[in-house]
Amino acid sequence: MPDYVDRCAAAVSEEKVVPLLTSAPFDRATWAVVDSFDSDVRTAYWRELPPNWNRDEDDLLVGVTHLLKAIRPRAAFRLAHFSMKKLPPLVLFDLLxxxxxxxxxxxxxxxxxxxxxxxxxxxxxxSADVKTDAMAGLEFAFIDIFDDGEARPENLEKEIARNPELFVQAVGFAFKRSDDNEDSSELRLDDSNQKSNRARSAYKLVDVIALIPGRKDDGTIDSADSVRWIEQARAGYATIAREDVGDQMLGKLLSHAPADDDGVWPCLPVRDTLEKVMTEHIGRGLHTALFNSRGVTWRGSGGDQERERATGYARGAEAMQYTHPRVAAVHRDMERTYLCHVEREDTDAKANRRLIR
Structure with missing residues (x-):
């Protein structure tokens, strides 16, 4: 086959040689023929080639490398889609x-x-071949793939949990100042499209991260570390006039804390943390996030589902009313919210029953 391709390529006119070569088998034998031509033909081949699946590991690496040089990374990713295990991790990183x-x-x-x-x-x-900070940057570039809860930007979360300034920066990118002053050059962008895209990505970042600051490798949470991180973050976004919205995003982050062994949310270290750092807007962020995280709803008899949730929050408030009164107040607020929904759902159910009769 390579001799046949070689003979055919030598026989056709210059304008037809690239279409001929891109129609030939997608393998090193064809690429050897391609390499026998001048740079214009070689460049045109890799820019126009529709890459096909190839079983050979060496062929895959050569194909991906050439497609990257031709600035065709999406085509290279399609080529590697079913064979990513064959790509060296650093090549896969470069591809993304x-x-x-x-x-x-x-x-x-x-x-x-x-x-x-x-x-x-x-x-x-x-693979662990790429450093955490480099992976974190890559995860931010692809933050859209983490917005449905099916996967986590693990490295980005770790970096933010280590460095509250990254959280502050994301809040600064995502939200406008609460005063009429101008941001520093680090937060400004003249290009409106770039600014809008950066704001959208930064908002998704603060929306999806769920790693509680102060969490250790063994899964436990150090309340003192959490408090230090939060105090640094709050001081940071206060200086850029995002204190209220920053606190709300902080509340959302802390809403991801697990329940304690007694089944009451949150776990004891986060209760201790919240008792020290709670503000009005952290409470608002907690309330919104907890309500939005209730998951799939079902309709039983009237407000039965809401009644059950209200009872759970009442139980949590009672468990913490003396030890953690600020956190208990969040539970009471959630209880009142669900009781309002109970009344609405019960009223709707009664109205529906009357209509059916």
């Missing part, structure tokens, strides 16, 4: 980084899917 930078590929071609991208991140995390 190239996708994040953008490409010369035609719009709506070689579309990326969440499953494939998540698999790539899983492979990179398992």
């Amino acid at each position: 980084a190239a996708i994040a930078r953008g490409s010369d590929e035609t719009a709506n071609t070689y579309q990326l899917d969440r499953h494939g991208l998540r698999e790539a991140f899983r492979r990179l995390n398992e």
